[in-house]
Amino acid sequence: MLAHILQNLPQVLIDGLTLGVVYAVVAIGYTMVYGILELINFAHGDVFMTGAFMGAVVLFIMMGLGFLSAMPALIVFLIVIVIAAIATGLLGVGIERVAYRPLRRKNAPKLIALITSIGISFVLEDAVRFIAELKTGNYIVTAPSMFNHKFNIDIHHVIPYFNNATFQGSFLVVLIVTIVMLVSLDLFVNKTKWGMAMRAVAQDRDTASLMTINVNRVISVTFFIGSALGGATGVLFMIQYGTIDPYIGFILGIKAFTAAVLGGIGNIRGAMFGGVMLGLLEMFAAANLSIITHGAMGAEYKDVFAFIILILVLIFKPEGLFGKAVVEKV
Amino acid sequence: MSALFEKLTQSKKNQIILFIAYVFLTGAGLFLLPDSTIAFLLLLFSILILYYLNFNLRAKWVTGIVILAAIVPFIASHSDSYQTYMEVGTLVGIYCAMALGLNIVVGFAGLLDLGFIAFFAVGAYSYAIFASGQASKFMPFGHYPLPGGTFWIFIIVGACVAAIFGILLGIPVLRVRGDYLAIVTLGFGEIIRILLNNMDHPINITNGSMGIASITPPNFFGISIGSSSQFYYIAFGIFLVVIYVVRKLENSKLGRSWKAVRDNEIAAQAMGIPLVKTKLAAFAIGASFSGMMGVVFAAKQMFVDATSFTYLESTMVLVMVILGGMGSVPGVILGAAVVIILRTQVLTNISNWLSSMSTDYGISIPPALSPEKMQLLIFGLLLIIFALYRTQGLIPHKNRKVDVELLKKESEKAALAREKATSGGTES
Numbered sequence A: 001m002l003a004h005i006l007q008n009l010p011q012v013l014i015d016g017l018t019l020g021v022v023y024a025v026v027a028i029g030y031t032m033v034y035g036i037l038e039l040i041n042f043a044h045g046d047v048f049m050t051g052a053f054m055g056a057v058v059l060f061i062m063m064g065l066g067f068l069s070a071m072p073a074l075i076v077f078l079i080v081i082v083i084a085a086i087a088t089g090l091l092g093v094g095i096e097r098v099a100y101r102p103l104r105r106k107n108a109p110k111l112i113a114l115i116t117s118i119g120i121s122f123v124l125e126d127a128v129r130f131i132a133e134l135k136t137g138n139y140i141v142t143a144p145s146m147f148n149h150k151f152n153i154d155i156h157h158v159i160p161y162f163n164n165a166t167f168q169g170s171f172l173v174v175l176i177v178t179i180v181m182l183v184s185l186d187l188f189v190n191k192t193k194w195g196m197a198m199r200a201v202a203q204d205r206d207t208a209s210l211m212t213i214n215v216n217r218v219i220s221v222t223f224f225i226g227s228a229l230g231g232a233t234g235v236l237f238m239i240q241y242g243t244i245d246p247y248i249g250f251i252l253g254i255k256a257f258t259a260a261v262l263g264g265i266g267n268i269r270g271a272m273f274g275g276v277m278l279g280l281l282e283m284f285a286a287a288n289l290s291i292i293t294h295g296a297m298g299a300e301y302k303d304v305f306a307f308i309i310l311i312l313v314l315i316f317k318p319e320g321l322f323g324k325a326v327v328e329k330v
Numbered sequence B: 001m002s003a004l005f006e007k008l009t010q011s012k013k014n015q016i017i018l019f020i021a022y023v024f025l026t027g028a029g030l031f032l033l034p035d036s037t038i039a040f041l042l043l044l045f046s047i048l049i050l051y052y053l054n055f056n057l058r059a060k061w062v063t064g065i066v067i068l069a070a071i072v073p074f075i076a077s078h079s080d081s082y083q084t085y086m087e088v089g090t091l092v093g094i095y096c097a098m099a100l101g102l103n104i105v106v107g108f109a110g111l112l113d114l115g116f117i118a119f120f121a122v123g124a125y126s127y128a129i130f131a132s133g134q135a136s137k138f139m140p141f142g143h144y145p146l147p148g149g150t151f152w153i154f155i156i157v158g159a160c161v162a163a164i165f166g167i168l169l170g171i172p173v174l175r176v177r178g179d180y181l182a183i184v185t186l187g188f189g190e191i192i193r194i195l196l197n198n199m200d201h202p203i204n205i206t207n208g209s210m211g212i213a214s215i216t217p218p219n220f221f222g223i224s225i226g227s228s229s230q231f232y233y234i235a236f237g238i239f240l241v242v243i244y245v246v247r248k249l250e251n252s253k254l255g256r257s258w259k260a261v262r263d264n265e266i267a268a269q270a271m272g273i274p275l276v277k278t279k280l281a282a283f284a285i286g287a288s289f290s291g292m293m294g295v296v297f298a299a300k301q302m303f304v305d306a307t308s309f310t311y312l313e314s315t316m317v318l319v320m321v322i323l324g325g326m327g328s329v330p331g332v333i334l335g336a337a338v339v340i341i342l343r344t345q346v347l348t349n350i351s352n353w354l355s356s357m358s359t360d361y362g363i364s365i366p367p368a369l370s371p372e373k374m375q376l377l378i379f380g381l382l383l384i385i386f387a388l389y390r391t392q393g394l395i396p397h398k399n400r401k402v403d404v405e406l407l408k409k410e411s412e413k414a415a416l417a418r419e420k421a422t423s424g425g426t427e428s
Helices: A002-037 A044-064 A073-106 A110-136 A169-191 A193-203 A205-210 A215-241 A248-262 A268-292 A299-316 B002-010 B012-032 B037-052 B057-076 B082-108 B117-130 B133-137 B148-173 B178-198 B228-250 B253-263 B265-270 B275-301 B311-324 B329-361 B371-389 B404-427
Strands: A150-153 A165-168
Touching (some): A002 A165, A002 A215, A002 A248, A002 A268, A044 A073, A044 A110, A110 A248, A110 B371, A169 A193, A169 A215, A169 A268, A193 A205, A248 A299, A248 B178, A299 B148, A299 B178, B012 B037, B012 B057, B037 B057, B057 B228, B082 B253, B082 B275, B082 B311, B117 B133, B117 B148, B117 B178, B117 B275, B148 B178, B148 B275, B228 B253, B253 B275, B311 B371, B329 B371
Antiparallel strands (some): A150 A165
């Protein structure tokens, strides 16, 4: 049994890492908003999904204009991801304006903000669904494949315990782009003036506003960055997995949230780590659950696995692996 | 004109006359136009009017029950779409009870539960497994399916099983602060759904994604209950029980401690309210309503599978609570009725009308835009609009008021009486 698990390990690591970096970037969107507003932005998963669709739209338009064959794929990809990221970033700012800012002004209870975010997520899902269905007749969209060159790692020769692993060119693209995004975000938050303002607002909104920080603008910027990263990840998801539908955001959003909680919510580096770890754990479970339980449980339980991790973390270490425990004061 | 109307509606006698006239008119309307959904809905609307009239409470209850239990079924029975109307009625009853259950958790205790449909699923499956051949696949003893007479016992069993699940969910979740709760309950709902969908191996308990078919219909003293018009009375009966319980609970000690916990957990704890017990009670009682109706649902559909218990259904129950008004019992009932009627009647009717338009007049509306498919959009917008602009819902909840003057008078009277008694004692 152990030998079998070991054999699959390289492939599991590659698949898990791909999924993990996707979770990591989406988790950052949750964690940034939570850090500043103490609000679970349920709509974030659907912002990610909208990003994937916007990427598909731009890609189809460029294909229609003949750019895809004329230009190298990498440049097309960069244009697509930048346009999709800016569009979803603006969408995120719009969502904050329409749904959260009025509530903040009214000092409404947190429960209400959660409910509007659920509403926004529904509206996004259905709006994307009917636009896609109107244009293509089917809401499941298959994107034109890019970077589908297959690589083969011949690891079996070096270490005979392992089987060979394969991956697509898109895996490299996903990995490199997400790492660039994560590093630049980390630099942005820790080294720039805007990043400092963000951290100040997260720490204490009222005091920050006394220090001449425009709190509303900082919140808008946070939403822009979080949503733009989410949208860009959506494009990566589309390129890696090929088919997208309006309902991919929901379950992925919850798992990304799990990743954010795992790393300690409000903590950006923690969210990155949590995302990668959750991706690896999930792929490991999907590949080996049926071997470990002798066929009693199959890969279909991998979602349950993620939720159980979430519940366990919240019970035993609610502040997450890297978070600080906060005592609620009267 | 409006002043005249005001004057006319002020006196009680006029109100009674107008109300009876309304019921009579809409009833006659439904009687003469038996296939008109609008007439049916107008007749149901009389219940809402009744709520706003100033009769005494008992008269309102009796009139409401008479209208719903006798007048509506009697008039609708002349129509060809009798079973459809009663089906809608049954669904409204089922979802009202569920929404009242969720209202205890969200509205009274302030715990946002996004996996509420799981308890409904648990109730439905507990009847479905034992009232079909499914149980014989894993139970070592007994003969299955159980006879339809056991349905009545299973209503209680479903409530208990759902309450146990509610407590099971509650225990880990109570360590979690407010907004995490939403996501944990959501995860719990998904776990239950995935489990139900996959528990056909290694032991076949739920028959997996195939679902459980041919569930035995309930049996009432030898009468087999199979049609919607009969289930309507079952749903209505349970609904009345649920309303009674909720009404009693709302102003009880437990109800007041729920509201205290909702408004400020720490302050409530400082006042000596046991947090864990109070929250667990909310989860268990809310879940048990849902479980009971799950049993009814399974018996009515005669088939259950995991697709009836998705996240969308959970949020639909939440929409009912938000739309009606969190914490307000009449509001939640209205919310449930509005959502169900929108889903089952209004949207399908508009869709049919649009498609007939396209055949009759050549105005083509693409099928992607058919209102029936736009449920998510419509209910999403409703959630946003109500959360932003009318947080208190259609019928805002009212706390029971204490009449200060009356209390003062009473205490004065009591003090006087006491004084008299003591002074009288010294004289004699």
